[in-house]
Amino acid sequence: MRDTFARTTTAILDEDPRTALVLAVISRDLFTGAAARHPDRVVDVGIREQLMVGVAGGLALSGLRPIVHSYAPFLVERPYEQVKLDLTHQGVGAVLVSVGASYDSSQSGRTHLSPADVALIDTLDPQWQVQVPGHADEVEPMLRAAMRHDDPVYLRLSAQTNDRPHATDGRLVRLRTGGRAAVVAVGPMLDPVLAATEGLDVTVAYASTVRPFDVTGLAALDSTDIVLVEPYLAGTSTHVVADALRAVPHRILSLGVGRADLHRYGGPADHAAWHGLDPAGLRRAIAEFAW
Amino acid sequence: MRTMTRGTVRPAGLMAALDRLTGDEKHDPSALSTLDVLWVLYDRVLDVDPARPDAPDRDRFLLSKGHGPSAYYAVLATKGFFPLDWLDDLGGPASRLGHHPDRLLVPGVEIGSGSLGHGLGIGVGMALGLRAQGLTDARTYVLVGDGELDEGSNHEAIAYAGAVRLDALTVIVVDNGSALHGWRGGIASRFTVNGWSASTVDGRDHEEIETALRLTGNRPHVVVARVES
Numbered sequence: 001m002r003d004t005f006a007r008t009t010t011a012i013l014d015e016d017p018r019t020a021l022v023l024a025v026i027s028r029d030l031f032t033g034a035a036a037r038h039p040d041r042v043v044d045v046g047i048r049e050q051l052m053v054g055v056a057g058g059l060a061l062s063g064l065r066p067i068v069h070s071y072a073p074f075l076v077e078r079p080y081e082q083v084k085l086d087l088t089h090q091g092v093g094a095v096l097v098s099v100g101a102s103y104d105s106s107q108s109g110r111t112h113l114s115p116a117d118v119a120l121i122d123t124l125d126p127q128w129q130v131q132v133p134g135h136a137d138e139v140e141p142m143l144r145a146a147m148r149h150d151d152p153v154y155l156r157l158s159a160q161t162n163d164r165p166h167a168t169d170g171r172l173v174r175l176r177t178g179g180r181a182a183v184v185a186v187g188p189m190l191d192p193v194l195a196a197t198e199g200l201d202v203t204v205a206y207a208s209t210v211r212p213f214d215v216t217g218l219a220a221l222d223s224t225d226i227v228l229v230e231p232y233l234a235g236t237s238t239h240v241v242a243d244a245l246r247a248v249p250h251r252i253l254s255l256g257v258g259r260a261d262l263h264r265y266g267g268p269a270d271h272a273a274w275h276g277l278d279p280a281g282l283r284r285a286i287a288e289f290a291w
Numbered sequence: 292m293r294t295m296t297r298g299t300v301r302p303a304g305l306m307a308a309l310d311r312l313t314g315d316e317k318h319d320p321s322a323l324s325t326l327d328v329l330w331v332l333y334d335r336v337l338d339v340d341p342a343r344p345d346a347p348d349r350d351r352f353l354l355s356k357g358h359g360p361s362a363y364y365a366v367l368a369t370k371g372f373f374p375l376d377w378l379d380d381l382g383g384p385a386s387r388l389g390h391h392p393d394r395l396l397v398p399g400v401e402i403g404s405g406s407l408g409h410g411l412g413i414g415v416g417m418a419l420g421l422r423a424q425g426l427t428d429a430r431t432y433v434l435v436g437d438g439e440l441d442e443g444s445n446h447e448a449i450a451y452a453g454a455v456r457l458d459a460l461t462v463i464v465v466d467n468g469s470a471l472h473g474w475r476g477g478i479a480s481r482f483t484v485n486g487w488s489a490s491t492v493d494g495r496d497h498e499e500i501e502t503a504l505r506l507t508g509n510r511p512h513v514v515v516a517r518v519e520s
Contacts, residue, residue, distance in 0.1 A: 020423065022416075040423035046454075048447035051412045058416020061401070063347065063424060066416075081406065082444075086413050089403050091395050 001157040002099050004139040006030035009067055009097075012147055013038050019147065020059045020066045024052040027069055027099070053079040056094045057086030065095070065147060071105070072098035072114035072156070080120055088124050093152035095143070101158035101188075102232050102257045103271040115257035118210065119236045121154045129153045130211035132187030132231065135165035138208055142168050154211075158231065160188035160268060170209040172217030178202040180290040182223035186210055186230045186237075189277065193229050196282035202227075202290060210237055215244035224250040227286050229277070233257055253289040255282065298496035299327060308365040311378040322359030324467045324494070324518045325434060329366045331500040332432065332463075341371040344398045348426050351417050353402050355410020356436040356465065357391040364388050364397075372399035408442025411435060411462065415448045418460045432461045432504070437478055438469035446481075452511045453486030460511040461504065462487075465494060468520035482513040494518035 006027065012019050013034050020041040021031060028035075028044050035042040041064070045051045049070065056066040068075065075098045076083065087094055098117065105112040121128050129151060131142045139157065145168070146153040166173045172184065175194070182203040185193035190206045197204055203221050207214065210230075218226070224245060230236055234256030241252055257275050264274070272278045276285060309326075333339070338350045354363050361381070368375045373387070380386040387396040391405030401417075404410055414433035421429045435445065452460055464478050474481060479489035487510055490503035494516030503514040 017424075020420070040419070043419060045447070045451050048451060050408075050444040051415065051447035051451055054409060054412020054444065054448065055416035055419065058413040058418070059420040059423075060416075061413065062417050062420025062426075064420045082409065082412065085403070085406055085409055090413075 001133060001136045001139050001159070001161065002027070002030070004136045005069075005097055005143065005157060008140045008143050010034045012144070013041060016065075016147065017041075018063070018065045020064045022052050022056045022059070022066050022068045024049050024070050024074065026071055026074070049074045049079045050082050053082035054086045057082070057090055057092060060087065060092035060094055060150075061090060065150060067095045067097060069097045069099075071100040071112060072117045073100070073112060076117040076120055076154070077114060083121075084124060087152055088128070093127070093150045095146045095153045095155060097143070097155045097157060099157045101156060101160065103268050104159040106268055106271045107265050109265060110261055110263070115233045118154070118156065118230075118232045122211065122236060125152075126211075127151050128211055129209070131155045131209055133157065133168070133208055134162040134187040134190050134206070136161060137165035138168045142208070156187070156232075158188050160231070162188060162191045166206050166208065168208055170212070170214060172214045172221070173206040174203065174221065175206055176202070176204040181225040181227055181286070182221040183227040183229060183286060184218070186228075189229045189231050192272070192277060192279050192282055195279035196286060200283075200286065200290070202286065213237060213240045213244070215240070218244050224248055225290060226250065227253045227255065227289060229282065230254075230256040231277070233259070251289070253285065255285055298493075298498040300497060301326070301330065302369070305330060305365055305369045308369045308375060308378055309361060311375065312361045312364065312381050313379065322361040324436075324465050325354075325356070325359075326362040326366075327495050327497060328434065328463055328465060328500055328516050329362050331497050332504065333366050333370050335501050336504045337432070338429075339399070341399065344372060347424075348429050350429055351401050351414070351421075351431045353404070353410040353414045353417070353431070353433045354392060354400075355402075355404055355414070355433050356407065356439050357404030358436075360390070360392045363392065367397070367399045373397060407436070407439040408444040411445050411448040414460060414462075415452050415457060418457050422459060427459070430459050430461060432463065434463045434465060436469060437464055437466040437474070438471070440464065440474070440478065440481065441470055449482055449487070450485050453482070456486065456510045458507065458509050458511060462511070462513045463504070464513060464515045466515055466517045478515050479513060487511050487513050489513045489515065491515040491517065
């Protein structure tokens, strides 16, 4: 996904003089050609993440459409007040593109984990759109769509991917139909969910756009027992689903990354298991909920 | 006209506008510390037009130190950016004028500010954006307080702007001695060590302020405007 992002961003910089890219060292080697061709629109501020977002705010206020890129904790958590005030409060947008997701960099420890990023974005103005691609081929259409308007967008890239891409038009994609519950898998959680629910009588749907959430598509799943499987903080989208189903009695199981600081290294597969997001953990939780 | 000190002439209209503001904010020293710098900027230096507040090639002025914006509002109203009667309801439920300015509510206000340490980073981006679009005659001015410089975000911006010689950027530090621990070596040195040029002026002397604000070169410039504590 990261390489696709770099290739697509480079192309957009070549095509559209309104586009700017703001970096804080991370991924700078992927943009050396673009920086040489567009030195005024590829800005690397050094290891200064508050400035990175502040500069994006200024670029947007001057009339450009900035893409801002770093690891998730350094793009959303550290400069959160800049995201809140220098972009959102000023009434301007940018496309924030993160790498690292929740625990792609788990061997680097807690400082490089960012499971709360989407929840933090969710505290901001509802103009914010949040995209969580599950495959590298979903990245380019999402990024190009984000560059066609001026609203704020958070594009969350991950090293964890599904085997194949799906539509990126913002709507839920139904992949299986069953009777006991509807399982909504977000982004790279789809393949683990498909493996976990093999042979179970449940509907499985895929979401790569979570803000705005496709509440019409959710209703069309025709189930009031919903399992929400998100690759970030558990429960991040629970309020959206609850609100969508407020007119009917319903149950929601929210699965995702836990809040505990595990103080453990290991790889992404280890963290998935520890948070119950591997196929075996998901199957146990879904079966207990639906049966 | 009210003559304060040498070179300080505050028009009666400006002072009348200031007097219309209600609430405690105008009595806050931070509200008045900026008055003369703001007046000189809008009366003599900035290329801005209240009839075209969104002109792409205008100069940009960013009040980073959003505390106590009474002087800012009084100057903008006096210069015709909005009606004077807006000044009569500072902070009211229907007012466009709050104790910190909001760019979406007040014509002529470039940024919403209040939380300290944000304007300089935005100003760096604005100067970069104007340059990238070929608007090289437009200059970006950012006003910060000496206490505000305590915020570390300012130093990210100061270091970067100096390193890339962002010559379309001028920062004004209104120094009323409010930084709790002061600045060893002086405020200007915080900038010059990062490649900026610097002037230090009497923040009440309009001629000194104007001369310093008009200085340009091949690097960003800081004007330290000293006012009474």
